[in-house]
Amino acid sequence: MNEAVSQRIKQFRSQKKMSLDELARRSGVSKGMLVEIEGCKANPSIALLCKIAAAMGVSVADFVNVASEPMVHLIDRDAIPVLWRGEKGGSAKLMAGTSEPDMLELWQWIMHPGEQFESAGHPTDTCELLFVNQGTLTLTVDGRRFIIREGCSAVARTDMPHAYVNDTNEVLEFTMTVNEKSR
Numbered sequence: 001m002n003e004a005v006s007q008r009i010k011q012f013r014s015q016k017k018m019s020l021d022e023l024a025r026r027s028g029v030s031k032g033m034l035v036e037i038e039g040c041k042a043n044p045s046i047a048l049l050c051k052i053a054a055a056m057g058v059s060v061a062d063f064v065n066v067a068s069e070p071m072v073h074l075i076d077r078d079a080i081p082v083l084w085r086g087e088k089g090g091s092a093k094l095m096a097g098t099s100e101p102d103m104l105e106l107w108q109w110i111m112h113p114g115e116q117f118e119s120a121g122h123p124t125d126t127c128e129l130l131f132v133n134q135g136t137l138t139l140t141v142d143g144r145r146f147i148i149r150e151g152c153s154a155v156a157r158t159d160m161p162h163a164y165v166n167d168t169n170e171v172l173e174f175t176m177t178v179n180e181k182s183r
Contacts, residue, residue: 002043004064005044005049005064006037008062008063009034009038009052010038012058012062012063013038013056016056016057018056020034020035020038023052023055023056026055026056027051027054028055029051029052029055033048034052037052046060046119047119049063049083050119050122051120053103054122054180057182058099058103059097059098059099059103059104059105060083060094060097060105061096061098061099061103061105062097062099064081064083073096075095075096080093080094080095081093081094086112086115086117088114088115089112090109090110090111090112090115090166091109091110092107092108092109092117093107093108093109094106095107095108101182102179102181102182103178103179104178104179104180105177105178105180106175106176106177107175107176107177107178108173109164109172109173109174109175109176110172110173111135111164111172111173112166112171112172113166113167113168113169113170114166114167115165115166116163116164116165116167117163117164118161118162118163119158119161119162119163120161121158121159121160121162122158122159122180123159124159124181125157125180125181126157126158126159126179127155127156127157127158127178127179128155128156128158128176128178128179129153129154129176129177129179130148130153130154130156130174130175130176131152131174131175131176132148132149132150132151132152132153132172132173133150133173133174133175134170134172134173135168135170135171135172135174136148136149136150136166136168136170136172137164137165137166137172138164138166138167139154139156139162139163140162140163140165141156141157141158141161141162142160142161142162143161148174158178
């Protein structure tokens with residue numbers, strides 16, 4: 001998948017006539033890291049992909065080829081990428097997404113006890129819808145903790161630092177939709 005992601009990042013950067021310096025400035029990702037990513041020498045994290053995508057005005061789904069196309073775009077289970085792996089076996093899959101102007105992404109998360117994922121925040125006015133299928137999610141947004149129990153949902157503004165934490169002894173599974181508005 002790294003090679004395909006690298007090629008798509010290069011392709012979008014070229015289409016938008018954006019230099020590596022400009023992309024680095026807009027994304028906050030170092031030029032050296034961008035060179036490594038485009039050269040297939042680095043495995044970018046979700047956080048880096050989010051920063052790069054936001055700087056280009058595209059969705060992470062565009063990079064991993066699960067973005068929608070006209071009418072219906074079916075995505076085979078084997079084509080759904082795992083973009084995060086927890087140290088205890090958890091995972092985050094980008095199930096589907098749409099492209100600009102407003103980007104929408106559907107994620108499936110599984111977190112084992114003690115796992116967490118931290119984000120520095122998305123672009124202004126980004127919102128996430130979360131539904132807990134199994135277990136209990138501790139959502140931290142801008143330093144405030146919220147508990148979302150199995151069968152419950154939440155709407156969160158995530159244009160600020162936030163984290164998903166499983167601080168229970170049970171496996172946590174939740175579905176998340178990210179809505180990033182165009183600027």
